Amino acid sequence: MKSSRVGRRVAGTAVTALMLTAGAVAMASPAAAKANSIALGKVALDTRQASVIKADVTYSCDPGSDVHVAATVTKLDKADGKHPSIATGTLPNSKLVCDADKHVARLTLRPKPHSSFRKGDDVKAAAAIVTPAGAHYADAEKAATL
Numbered sequence: 076m077k078s079s080r081v082g083r084r085v086a087g088t089a090v091t092a093l094m095l096t097a098g099a100v101a102m103a104s105p106a107a108a109k110a111n112s113i114a115l116g117k118v119a120l121d122t123r124q125a126s127v128i129k130a131d132v133t134y135s136c137d138p139g140s141d142v143h144v145a146a147t148v149t150k151l152d153k154a155d156g157k158h159p160s161i162a163t164g165t166l167p168n169s170k171l172v173c174d175a176d177k178h179v180a181r182l183t184l185r186p187k188p189h190s191s192f193r194k195g196d197d198v199k200a201a202a203a204i205v206t207p208a209g210a211h212y213a214d215a216e217k218a219a220t221l
Contacts, residue, residue, distance in 0.1 A: 111136050111204045111212035116179070118148065118200045118219040126192050128162050128184040128221070132202050134213075136173040142212060143168050146182050146202040150192060151218075160190035196221045 116131030128148050136142050143165055150160035164184035172178050182202075186192060197220050204212040 111140070111142065112177070113144065113202050113204050113213045113215045115146075115200050115202050115215045115217040118198065118217065118221070120192060120194055120221045121183070126162075126186050126190075128164075128186075128192060128198075130164070130182045130184060130200055130202070131179055132166070132182050133177050133179050134171070134204060135177045136171060136204060136212075138173050138175075140173045140212075141168055142171070142173075142204050142206055144171065144180070144182065144202060145205050146184055146200065148184050148192075148198050148200045150190075151197040151199055158189075160186060160192060160196075162186045162190065162192065192221060194221055 112135045114133040116133060118128065118130045121127040121129050130146055130148070132144055132146065134144055145166075146164050148162045162184035164182045166180055166182055170180070192198070197218070199216065199218050201214070201216045203214045206212065
């Protein structure tokens with residue numbers, strides 16, 4: 076064979092492989108390429124329990140992920156230079172539905188010792204999708220008035 080024939084065959088093989096790969100990527104399920112995401116909805120005091128905060132969290136995680144949702148609410152106005160009031164809550168992996176859809180969960184956040192929240196307090200809420208190793212896959216923040 077002449078070198079020009081070899082060159083054409085190599086180029087043809089490369090183009091064919093490239094087109095097959097592009098076709099496979101185009102036909103892949105959208106869920107396979109979906110990233111983890113999280114958003115905060117309503118943040119409010121629980122009407123039944125004083126100082127307990129409820130937060131609506133919309134999340135999405137990849138199928139088979141070993142992640143959990145962690146949330147924190149911090150009071151923005153510190154009284155007399157004291158430490159800010161903080162409430163935390165976690166939604167374990169066993170309670171998450173990790174598939175191609177977004178899901179809404181209501182998370183209960185309990186105040187840390189010496190923390191208190193009242194109606195009208197300005198707070199900053201933060202939520203994250205976290206791995207067991209502590210890596211954050213997605214974060215969301217929101218300012219709210221209780």
